[in-house]
Amino acid sequence: MSEIVYGVxxxxxxxxxxxxxxLAEVVIGGVFAGLLYSLVALGFVLIFKxxxxxxxxxxxxxxxxxxxxxxxLERGLPVVVALxxxAAVMVALAFAIERIVLRPLVNQExxxxxxxxxGLNFFLEGFGEMLWGANVKKLDVGIPDRSFMMGSxxxxxxxxxxxxxAAVxxxxxxxxxxxxxxxxxxxxxxxDHEAALSIGIPLKTIWVIVWSVAGIVAMVAGIMxxxxxxxxxxxxxxxxxxxxxxxxxxxxxxxxxxxxxxIVGVGEKLGEVYWxxxxxxxxxxxxxxxxxxxxxxxxxxxxFGEKIIERV
Amino acid sequence: xxxxxxxxxxTTYASDQxxxxxxxxxxxxxxxxxxxxVAPPLLADEYWLQAxxxxxxxxxxxxxxxxxxxxxxxxxxxGTGGFMAVGAYAAFKLTTAFPQLNxxxxxxxxxxVAAAVGLVFGVPSLRIKGFYLAVATLAAQFFLIWLFxxxxxxxxxxxxxxxxxxxxxxxxxxxxxxxxxxxxxxxTALALVAxxxxxxxxxxxGRVGRSWMAIRDRDIAxxxxxxxxxxTKLLAFxxxxxxxxxAGAELVFLYLGSAETLAFDISLSFLVLFMVxxxxxxxxxxxFLGAAFIVLVPIFLTNxxxxxxxxxxxxxxxxxxxxxxxxxxxxxxxxxxxxxxRLWQITKEKLRLWPFPx
Numbered sequence: 001m002s003e004i005v006y007g008v009x010x011x012x013x014x015x016x017x018x019x020x021x022x023l024a025e026v027v028i029g030g031v032f033a034g035l036l037y038s039l040v041a042l043g044f045v046l047i048f049k050x051x052x053x054x055x056x057x058x059x060x061x062x063x064x065x066x067x068x069x070x071x072x073l074e075r076g077l078p079v080v081v082a083l084x085x086x087a088a089v090m091v092a093l094a095f096a097i098e099r100i101v102l103r104p105l106v107n108q109e110x111x112x113x114x115x116x117x118x119g120l121n122f123f124l125e126g127f128g129e130m131l132w133g134a135n136v137k138k139l140d141v142g143i144p145d146r147s148f149m150m151g152s153x154x155x156x157x158x159x160x161x162x163x164x165x166a167a168v169x170x171x172x173x174x175x176x177x178x179x180x181x182x183x184x185x186x187x188x189x190x191x192d193h194e195a196a197l198s199i200g201i202p203l204k205t206i207w208v209i210v211w212s213v214a215g216i217v218a219m220v221a222g223i224m225x226x227x228x229x230x231x232x233x234x235x236x237x238x239x240x241x242x243x244x245x246x247x248x249x250x251x252x253x254x255x256x257x258x259x260x261x262x263i264v265g266v267g268e269k270l271g272e273v274y275w276x277x278x279x280x281x282x283x284x285x286x287x288x289x290x291x292x293x294x295x296x297x298x299x300x301x302x303x304f305g306e307k308i309i310e311r312v
Numbered sequence: 313x314x315x316x317x318x319x320x321x322x323t324t325y326a327s328d329q330x331x332x333x334x335x336x337x338x339x340x341x342x343x344x345x346x347x348x349x350v351a352p353p354l355l356a357d358e359y360w361l362q363a364x365x366x367x368x369x370x371x372x373x374x375x376x377x378x379x380x381x382x383x384x385x386x387x388x389x390x391g392t393g394g395f396m397a398v399g400a401y402a403a404f405k406l407t408t409a410f411p412q413l414n415x416x417x418x419x420x421x422x423x424x425v426a427a428a429v430g431l432v433f434g435v436p437s438l439r440i441k442g443f444y445l446a447v448a449t450l451a452a453q454f455f456l457i458w459l460f461x462x463x464x465x466x467x468x469x470x471x472x473x474x475x476x477x478x479x480x481x482x483x484x485x486x487x488x489x490x491x492x493x494x495x496x497x498x499x500t501a502l503a504l505v506a507x508x509x510x511x512x513x514x515x516x517x518g519r520v521g522r523s524w525m526a527i528r529d530r531d532i533a534x535x536x537x538x539x540x541x542x543x544t545k546l547l548a549f550x551x552x553x554x555x556x557x558x559a560g561a562e563l564v565f566l567y568l569g570s571a572e573t574l575a576f577d578i579s580l581s582f583l584v585l586f587m588v589x590x591x592x593x594x595x596x597x598x599x600f601l602g603a604a605f606i607v608l609v610p611i612f613l614t615n616x617x618x619x620x621x622x623x624x625x626x627x628x629x630x631x632x633x634x635x636x637x638x639x640x641x642x643x644x645x646x647x648x649x650x651x652x653x654r655l656w657q658i659t660k661e662k663l664r665l666w667p668f669p670x
Contacts, residue, residue: 105645105646105649108649109649110442110443111382112649114443118582119639119641120642123642124638126633126634126638130635240450243450246447289450292448296448300440
């Protein structure tokens with residue numbers, strides 16, 4: 001018994017204090033993974049805020065964007081052109097989704113829309129693989145995957161670059177949401193669909209914009225993840241990994257997605273490295289969910305989510 | 313229908329509230345059930361029984377369970393695969409520990425075990441709702457699968473990590489294991505799902521079902537008129553998990569023969585949720601229609617190119633299947649968001665007045 005208590009409460013912290021350099025590397029690895037979760041979660045949040053749709057296809061959108069980019073690069077296009085074309089494809093996709101899927105389903109219950117996005121998930125998976133092939137591809141957009149030493153800590157250049165990109169993206173989104181006319185309209189729609197409609201904000205346009213932005217965020221996530229581990233089907237599974245992030249951060253909060261992603265990423269890595277061996281490892285899959293679940297019991301709306309007020 | 317219900321007057325509440333108040337319905341459904349028991353074992357070949365009808369019945373039972381929870385009690389769950397795994401592993405442990413125990417009893421007991429696990433994972437539903445709850449139930453899915461993978465006790469320390477259905481018989485007829493005929497398996501699965509459907513139908517039209525629906529429609533209002541959320545929600549999780557557990561045990565014992573945790577991964581949870589939504593939330597019939605749709609459509613899609621003489625590369629065929637499947641789901645949701653059961657209901661209404669619609 002005392003061994004278990006020691007193993008859970010003492011030994012991990014002793015190990016952490018014992019080699020701070022290793023701890024820092026674990027934390028940095030966690031931050032990197034967390035940022036990627038954040039990027040996927042960000043796509044979820046944007047769409048959920050503006051249209052109340054829980055977009056299960058976000059993970060496949062990441063895969064689809066990465067596949068398109070790789071496919072275009074393989075045809076010999078320069079990186080910049082390929083990036084622009086991929087972004088254009090994601091915008092076109094947003095238009096198509098709004099027209100074909102969302103508009104006929106307007107005013108349906110949330111679970112129906114959720115289901116429709118799962119259908120979309122299947123469709124895009126098949127479509128992407130049919131267009132570009134199903135084998136694992138290497139994505140190279142010119143970011144070197146090298147490591148260098150910063151003090152006594154090993155830092156990966158790619159991870160550093162990804163972190164910077166994510167930070168820039170979030171900053172741009174923040175400016176977009178708070179500084180522009182469209183951003184203001186987006187926030188209005190997020191607050192209250194009907195009120196926004198009544199003062200003349202075109203809901204359909206807003207939805208296209210939101211899905212486009214989510215598509216571009218998915219593209220960035222796809223590039224980062226694809227550069228790290230190759231473009232393959234498992235890319236779409238990170239959607240599942242980013243769900244606890246949503247719980248932690250709240251479904252409606254952009255900063256929540258970022259902070260939640262970091263917490264989940266770091267917590268997952270720390271848990272796996274320091275506590276995982278106690279129960280035989282491979283706890284990464286559910287650890288985040290259990291943490292998120294425990295968290296939910298005390299704060300059902302997440303870290304930054306809007307307080308849930310219910311009336312009869 | 314072609315028949316009319318004119319002239320069938322109800323003189324008691326009991327006959328008015330019967331499951332099938334119309335005499336012709338009773339006859340038709342009765343005949344259909346008898347036909348389902350008799351015809352396929354005599355007529356269908358091995359492939360149809362083993363690869364189509366048995367999984368259809370097993371999935372229908374799981375869909376029935378999830379429909380009670382999601383369709384009637386309004387609690388969205390993505391942990392179905394996990395609860396089915398609990399049923400399967402519980403059945404395996406029980407029947408290897410007590411080989412003389414009747415296998416049907418083992419199925420029911422493993423359902424009880426799954427129900428107990430479901431109760432535990434249903435506790436968060438008291439605090440959280442909607443998509444938050446859906447994500448929370450994913451915790452059950454991932455945790456349970458991990459547990460069955462990690463602890464060798466669950467597979468009786470088999471090196472392969474798989475559970476295999478041992479030969480078991482009911483009334484002297486083999487129903488599980490390698491020597492059981494697919495006819496015997498089919499009849500067993502059908503009997504279980506038929507009983508399950510009758511019990512479910514009576515649950516949802518009684519006090520329990522009404523309290524579930526009250527919680528689903530407006531939980532605070534339900535609480536105010538005296539429905540206890542704690543008991544009602546946990547009951548829904550327990551009973552739903554019972555159905556899923558029995559279905560999980562059947563999946564291994566009657567359909568797959570042997571399985572590892574991969575058979576119960578997250579895609580199974582989504583598959584069953586699909587069936588419930590495509591079939592119709594809050595409909596017993598819908599669970600069956602949904603299961604039939606999800607089982608039959610991929611089979612149809614696989615065979616359709618051959619029927620028109622088209623030979624496609626395997627990879628392209630698989631991708632086309634995914635696309636058409638996804639497209640069909642969206643199409644059906646747009647045509648009738650309330651599912652196939654609702655479509656059937658509309659058809660019945662129309663036929664009732666046919667050929668004089670006014």
